[in-house]
Structures are given as C-alpha cells and as structure tokens.
Amino acid sequence: MPLSGVFPIEDWDFRTADTKEGTHVIHSYPAMMIPQVARRLIERLRHLHGQASTLLDPFCGAGTVLVEAARQGLEAWGNDLNPLALKIAQARTTPLDGDALAATRAFFDAVLTPLQLATFQGPIPEFQGRDFWFQPKVSYALAFIAHQVETGVPDDAVRNLARMAFSETVRLVSNTRRGEFKLYRLPPNKLQNWDPDVLEVFRATFARYATGVEAYRPSLQAAPVLPRIVAGDARLLARVPDAYFDLMVTSPPYGDSRTTVAYGQFSRLSLEWLGVSSAEARSVDRRLLGGQPSVSPASDRKAEAPLSSATLQAQLTAISRQDERRAQEVATFYRDLAAAIRSVTQKLRPGALCGWVVANRTVKQVVLPTDVIIAELSRPLGYTVIDRITRNIPNKRMPRANSPSNVPGKTGATMTQEHVVILRFDGA
Template sequence: MAPPESWCEVGLNVRPNLHGLLRYPAMMVPKMQGDIIDAVLGVTGQDCRVLDPFVGSGTIMTEAIIRGLDFTGIDINPLAVLVCEAKAAIDAGADVNGAAKTVIHYLRTDIQETIDVEFNNRSKWFSDESAMHLSRVRRGIEQVADRAARKVLWTAFAETVRKSSNSRTSTYKLHIRKDDELVEGSRVASIFEDVLRQTLYRIEEYRKEHLAGRARKPKVRIICSDVRVAKLGKSAKQHDILVTSPPYGDNQTTIPYGQFSYLTLQWIPEIDLPAGWSSDHISNTHALDSSSLGGSKVGAMEKAETMKFTSPTFAAFVKTARNAGNTAAIQKVGCFTYDFLESLSQIRSQSSSSAHWILTTGNRTASGMRVPFDAICRDIVEFLGGKPIATLQRELPSKRMPSRNSVGEMITAEATLVAEFA
C-alpha cells in the first residue's frame, strides 16, 4: 500500500506547534502517525489508551492528546521523558509566559561569572565563556517556582545546548566542530532567548488550534524506565492502541540517543529530571546507549538461539550469516532482537486483551549484512498473538542515519506494520 504524499513532505511545516520544540533524533512524521491513529479510531471508537514504549520526543503523545486520548509513554532516556513532560505541561495549561518573563528578567541582572556545572571533559564541549553564560541561563530557570513550567524551559535550554556546544549539529554523535563553526560564548543568552521566543509562539499556536474545542482533557503518564521492566499501570480503557517507531538496532551503531542527550543532561538539576532516571546512565557519553536495547552482548549466542525459534526470518538471517562466517552479525542482531522481543512481551503482558499495534521500522546494516528487521518485527508480533492486517511502505525523503563511511549504510525506507490483538 502506497502512502499519501503528505507523509513524505520535508521542512519546518512538517513539525508544527509542539512537534518542533526540540530537534530530537529520528522523529516520526506527525501527519502520518495522526492519520493512522484516526484510521484505527474509526474502527475502535474513542474508548482507547494510546501507548508508545519508545516515546522519544513525544510525536505520538502529541497526536494522541490532540485527539483527547489517554496516553502512556516509556523511554529510558531522561531527556526524552523530560521533553514529553514539558509538552504535557503545556497541554495542561502551565504558565510558560510568566516563567519566561522571570528568566529573561533574571538574565538582565545576573552578572556572576561562575560556572555552576563541572563534568568530565566539560571544557572540551563548552568553553569557559559558554559555560558561564549557560550557568546564568540555568540559574534563571531555577528561579521559576512552577516545576511544570520549568520543564518547558529546560526543553528550550536543551535546544540552546545543542546549538551552542562545541559538538557538531550535523550529527547526533558527539564530534568536535571545526574551528570556524564554533559558537562564541557571548551568543548563548541570545540563542536561548530566540529559542524561547519560538517556543512561546509554538505554545500559543498549539493552544489556539487544539485546546479550545477538545471534548476531554486526556490523562498522560510518562515513565522513565527500561521498557523491558516498565510497569504500565492499569487503564480504564477497553482498547489499547500501541503506536511506535522502535530503534532499528543498538544505539551505538544506529542512532546514539544517549550521546545526543549527554551534554544537556549534565546541566539540568537532578530535582528537575524525571522520576526513575538513573545517574549511571549519564556517567559517561556511552552509558545510556549501552543500557538500551542491544547495548549488552552478554549471552549473545544464547539470545540468538532463542530468537531463531521466535522468528523464522531471523533463523534465515542466521543461516546466511553463518555461511558467510559472520558471527559478529549474529551476535549483534541476536542481542538487539532478543531485547526487542522482551520489550514487546512486557508491554503485551500488561496491556488490554483487545489492541491494535502500529510499528514503524527500518532495515539497517549490521556487520556488513542488511537486517530484515521489518520482517523480524512481524514475526515477533505474530509470536505474541497479533494478526497483521496491513503493511505500509514509505520511501524516506531524508534520514539522519549512519552513512556509508560510518558504521552502516543509509536507511532509505520504512515499513509500518498494523496488527490487531483480539
């Protein structure tokens, strides 16, 4: 089935209002996900809870609450959860305008030259001047009494860190910018104020367009946890709609969400990080990615054997890899798909017996072999009792994924599987 053209558009207009608060890695297309949710609602009715076990920056969450649907999201990354909490706070009516005035007034009066945060290699990623100005912004945000409004400000702060640190913005991995691309520390405050203005505009746009005529205020729960052990809690709804785009492989060789988040998480005070976050996950630049799906290779061959009985597609992949003497591919893909199976098993065990699942996946390259993750995902869904009812193929207009001179080849297409559980 071919997707509509609106699902393949690019540019700023693709991510309106809250969808564009932070340039988070590999964000989904809001229009596409919203259309799919609407199609499922046409069959199930409104008595549903929407789930996203890999919530990221909250594309699915935003599309769900726009429609007045209760939502539960999970992510191991504290920054992702914080951004989702910020969006939920905006939807709930947090006074962000008042909070912004407090911060701007503080920035006009703070002349301290202290640096409030230190961590390993801080001077590599932030000059002393940049760190001084970021410290002023940080102190300004701390002046805001309302924690919900602070979450929104920390999201603007995260975008400021992304734009002003010494790490390149052209990649989600931490790489030092070229000398002629470094941002002067004196520009930090103006960058923050510009991001804040854009944030306030997006909030106004969102509230005008989506809140006035909405029938009900949705219940939102965001869980900071490894999805493999997350507790969803009970829902009064009769039907669950799981909509997600899981990682396509281990973070270290696909998209390093942890590296992307590391610098910002060094700056945000612990009191404002989500409940359930672990300091171990931000102890170094690789810790969070190593704790994510496929990050550990312990018991790799045993996990691969388990997956062979779960997924015929994976079993065929292993046979091809063995014939090529590619043990590394078996171990890498086996660990990731096993962890992914555990994740979906955990969700299925806690969700409504009646459910629709919509999973968008892509096929990456691991150790020189193309991984048929879309077909493996389908096998896992069927193993858990789901019945596939449709598959949508979409060519990607652009995707910030590993390039040919990196660890893998470019992912150029995605598959969206729609399945139902009776």
C-alpha cells in the first residue's frame, strides 16, 4: 500500500522543524537531507521491512541518514568521496566522553585569548590563494587555533569535533560571500569593513557543537553499533560488503558539481587548512558524478549503449536540439548515477527497500525528473516502485528563479521541491 495515502504529503515539509537539532548542528554542508526527512523515511522503511537491521547510504555527505539510522538501532554504513564530508559524518555519529568535552571547552576558554594569540610564533600554512581568501591577521588567528586544537586536545574524538568547529570557522571568517556554496569573494565595499573576531567565532561554534553532542549522546551510545564510514566512489562501493543491506537511504547529487551544487568548492578552503593536499582538495568536484564528461561528437555517441530510461532519452533529445554538448554533459551525469544504482544493487539483500531523495533540475528549460529516471533505471535490475512522495523545500538557499541560459532577463525555476521514490529490490 502506498505510504503517502496514510501519511499526508504536507507532513513531509517540516516547515517549522529545527533542522539543526542534536549532532546535526555540526558543520554546514551543501544540499543536506534534513534529519526529519531521514528519520521519517527510515521509520517508514522499517515499518515495511520488519526484519531490517542494516542500512547503506552510498552518498552519505555529512551523515544525516547515518545519525538517524543509528538512533533507530540499525547498523549503518556510509560512503562518500569528499574528505570533508567523511570528517563531518564521523563527528556527527561519535558519542563523546562528557568529561573530555567539558575539559576541552574550558581549555579553549583559557587559551584562546588575544594575549595568548599575540605570543603565537606560527607557522602559518601556505597554499595557493590563501591571501586572496583570508586577511593576514585572520590567517594568523586560524593558525593559532589549529595549533591549540592539535597540541592541546588529547582525546581523539573530541579533537575531531574541534577540527570541524575549526573548519566551520574557516568559512565564516574567510573573504567569501555568505550563503554561497561556490567560492565568491566579498565585494570591495564589504571587504574593507570585514573584521571578524576569529577566536570568538571558533569558541561559539565549538560550544554550539558540544551542546548538540550532549543532546544526542544518550541515543547514540544506546546504538548497538556505531556507523561505519568509508571513503569511496559510489559507482564502485569497493569497501562496502556485498548482499548485506536490508535498507538503502540516500540523497545523490542533483547534477554535476560544476553546474549544480559545488561540493568541492564548498569544501576546498577547509580541507587546505586541515592539511589535505591542494591536489586532493581541488579535485573533489571532478571526481563526483558527472565531473568528467566525455564530450564526443554525435556520430561517436551513437555507439554508446542507451540508458534504460525512456524519460531520460526524451529529455536528452530535447536538450540536444538546443545544445549537443550540454546534452552530453547531462548524459554523463546520469550514466554515472546508473553505475551507482548498479553498484548499490550488488550490496542489497533480496527484499531490501531503497529510499532515494532527489530534486529535479532544469537544463535548457527542459525538466529532468530524476525520481522517474531512477525508477526507470532500476526496473531492469529487479526493482519495483512501491511509493513516491513529494515535499516542498522551505527556506531553500537557491533563489526561486535563476538564469540558466545566461540570457539577460530570461529566467527558469530552481529546485524548490524534493521527491522521494521508494523501491523494493526483488532480486535480479
């Protein structure tokens, strides 16, 4: 029986919900699934699959699904390519020792003072573009905080939490525009008055995280096993066991990072300050789905096996009439997504239930219904659609309209809804 007939669609909007409750307060991240959606979706899948004990999130991002799965007693595995996402997810899913957490807060209050800062001798990390994105005195203060985190916090798990507070601080005190995922510098008139209190931003951020950790600590400590988080490509899932999972809940990228949500640009400055090599930090977007389009002439593309989605083929044809290259870029993303679906399939037990949470983008005024496309791509692999749910996205960062064609005055709608497609894997 479809769930949406029992649970009204409006219940999924969560317009007044606190989406930063508990450990979900730890670190912002692009296009996160809100905890209320993850929680309810897992509840629904468990209601339909009474014996479910394991859950996989192949695009785990900041770990929202993993937190909610652990709190419901499931053994959860998360996979992601982005090093920053993996660090955030680890911080969100690890219950910390209360005494060590309190001691670390007291330590930061004692040492993160202007007087102590004035005696700091460095060094200050160097990387390309550092002085473009950070004022010299901001870099100096960040280096001081990083030194205190690495040398003054003995508990490994608490230190990881402090690193995430530091990472958030990096973005908040940088010269980047607020409310953007991509890297845009503040305009000169705002930059000349930009004078962040770096020490206070970090202290307040860490204190906020600590409060969230304390709120969720009992439920995470009660979990039979903490989530397992691995670094990997969702198209391969090489470090995830086969035929092991009863449930799969995830929210894949909406499209390639270059033209939709720039996960790599969002993460780059934090990763470089955290000591990740510039080469790795700057390659995230290229390594994600659709990040390396193979743009070939139409004659070469005829030899490619068509994706098993009539809806996608029709939309690609409509896009190619306007822009052949753009159509190929979109096709590359969906080929990568299809590879991820095949990889996920190898990890599921027969009878497993999958919840895909997606937003449907528009390219060249052509809507790409990813929820429908996922259902069609999954059908030949042995899946059956058992429900679809649509929810409005309140407080969306994206504007209600943008200019996807870059033609002055010509706008198109952005993604203001999410779609949940629930599938059952009956076996290939």
